[in-house]
Amino acid sequence: MPTFRLTVNGVPHEVQAPADMPLLWVLRDLLGLTGTKYGCGVGSCAACTVREGREALHSCLLTIGDAAGRSFLTIEGLAAAGGSAVQKAWIEADVAHCGYCQPGMLLAASALIERGATIDDAAIDAALDNHLCRCGSYPRIREAVKRAAQLRRGAR
């Protein structure tokens, strides 16, 4: 089995895995980072979203072969990577229902905010419309992203 190196939440890892194994399962089953969620495996729900820099991406669609040598941020590392404002806004807006889709939402929302764009409804739709929530937390997600953007502006 080939060996791959990658960095997750600032920590370098070396994993042995088939080259076609999606990053999702590397994180969950090999590195024990279960905060990244499996929802569909085909890029249609975004529950598995992780960040690479300021970009959000589906970890179920990225093979370890392609992920090798790169650096990713998962929900476990979000607070340390400056994402605590988003987390705080999420708690204040009482967003989560079952919570399963929320790690992916938080990573996408934090990436959106860090990109520095204007946070309005159109920007939120563009960043989060591929994120599915069966519980229907959407109204509060919209509110929380706006609140997080305010918190971040206030912190500057």
Place this chain on the structure above:
Amino acid sequence: MNPSRREFLKLGAAAAGGLLLELAVDGTLRAEVAFAARSESVDAFRPFAWLAIEPSGRTLITIGRVEMGQGTRTSLPMLVAEELDADWSLVEVETAMPGPDFQDMRTSGSWSVGGRYGPLRQMGARARAMLVAAAAARWGVSPDDCVTEPGRVRHPPSGRSLGYGALAPDAARIPVPPEAALKQPAQFRLIGHPVARRDAPRIVNGSAGYGLDVRVPGMRFASIERCSVTGGRLRTLDDSAARHVPGVRDVVRVGEAVAVVGDHTWAALAGRRALRTTWDEGTVASFDSRAFRLRLAEASNGRGSLGRSVGDADAALAQAARRLEALYEYPFFVHAPLEPMNAVAHVRDGRCDLWLGTQAPNWAQEDVARRLAIDPAKVQVHVQLLGGGFGRRLGVEHAIEAAELSRAIAAPVQVVWTREDDMRHGFFQPAAAHRMSAGLDGSGRIASWRHCEASSAQNFRDRIDPHDPDLAAIHMWGGVDNPYTYPAMRAEFVLVEAPIPLGPWRAVFAPSNVMARECFLDEIAHATGKDPVTLRLDLLAAGEGADPRHEATRSRLAAVIRLVAEKAGWGRALPSGRGLGIAAHVYDGETTLAQIAEVSVAKGALRVHRFVCAIDCGPVVNPLGLAAQVESAVVWGLSQTLGGEITFRNGRIEQTGFGDYPILRLSETPTIETYTIAGAPRPLGAGEQPVAPVAAAALNAVFAATGKRIRRLPVASGDLG
């Protein structure tokens, strides 16, 4: 009920010198409660929650209901903590394990809060009284001169105070009072106030543990190939290629399915793809949902099992000056929670540990014990957070699969269903045809109302007897208990068996029946030139009727209709292509609901802008939680209205995932407003209830916007022209 059993039992030793109280609930009666001594036989009792106060002050509340996003881990402890006057920051909540002390943890039917409002408060109040008594005894003062503040007993005349933790050992030696006074609502610190979800901090940092996140040392991962057709049998299996996939450990036949076991999920999935199987598909392979839809429509013309009859609806229809008829159709749906089904099992030494998110922990325990032929006491169910429930997680077949597989490979194993498995191998909301008929008199008043539903019997766990005399009442939620007054009405149910698994779903049969009823009422309103709100209020004007099951809530229904009309600005002028639609419902004779949708249709594209919801579910325990449930229900109902449906061809489900079974997205979600009336004297259910009117409100709004009457869910792209 035996009063001697209405006692708390203290198990001071078990709580490390603290105070431990136990509450039992007789689950056979919705709100009937027994306080059972733990040392007694508890066969007739179903313990619900324990409260433990440790000398450190840590207050542990163990909840015998599961958390699936509906907020029980917040709302239920609030009830105990309120009357206890607990320091909420010191309250810890844990989910119970099924067993002798928690004999029915089933979480369904929207009655977690409603059924526990009195008992859990009473438990907190009695504990508080014991803590006060302990403090008074220590200070040599009268308990009447003592007060409590969160987490402390105070004696204002002397200025002394002690924390609950310090008092717990003494309190544990005090006899439990048979009754304690409850607070007046004005004294509430928690109930009725917005309280944030307890699990939020763990959810936002990724540490919240769902079933799929369970990791046990030495654990393997498994994916299971099943026949695409219900009831199919494995004919041939060639697993030679699968066994050569890197990371695959084993291929194991589990019943009529084939499990591929790997070192990680990916190996199991890759190995599964390499299996070569052939199947005897059996008789269900001829099932086709398009043909079935026609059968339902045809059957709805016939006579069925009578659910309710007032006057002679047939004669009144025959004599009517004008007749209206419409066919409403409802497809198959599947729950599709974001977390696919999964379970971890570890069978060893004649026992089994199970880790999963389930709405029915006791069923998981019993069914696994039966399959393994061991005592249920040997099956320990470690309940995890549920990544969505919606009725789907009342099914525990994945737990049985995991247990069988763990036994076969002699190792702990996690069975992971894929999204496609989840779409195709669950159970479904039954499709239905509703034949609606109304006879109008010369002045346009409804003289006769007939509602005939053709649908299939739910066959989840216990198959419903097709000859059950209550067949109509069992299935026609909202059809039989139609809240309006008609001179003559008839509700009947024609059984058309479907050979596929059919089971519970959020609001069960109400969305189907209420969609037909509330849309048809809208049709009558428009056909007779009446305002849809006024028509409903007219049909409720008679007030409470003699039939307590169907007619006891008319005033409370009228009240929410008036409130929602006011809040939504019913009757205001709207631009062309925009419309308001109303629907209302009394859920199971209790919670009353009215909703108004505001939609627009432009170039064939439907957009739902706003949903205004009024609900009377009695006093609200947590306003944040209630609004969340209403928002959730509107999104759920709009997914039924605008999203996907399940179709069968050659016995196979055609949908594979969210690509071909779309659910509502953020950009499609309207603003949702929730308004409450506390008309009912005690809290009633609110988790499923608000789903019922959603589709009808939206479809009625589409008619108001476009003049197009849509009579089938979900709305198809061609419906809007």
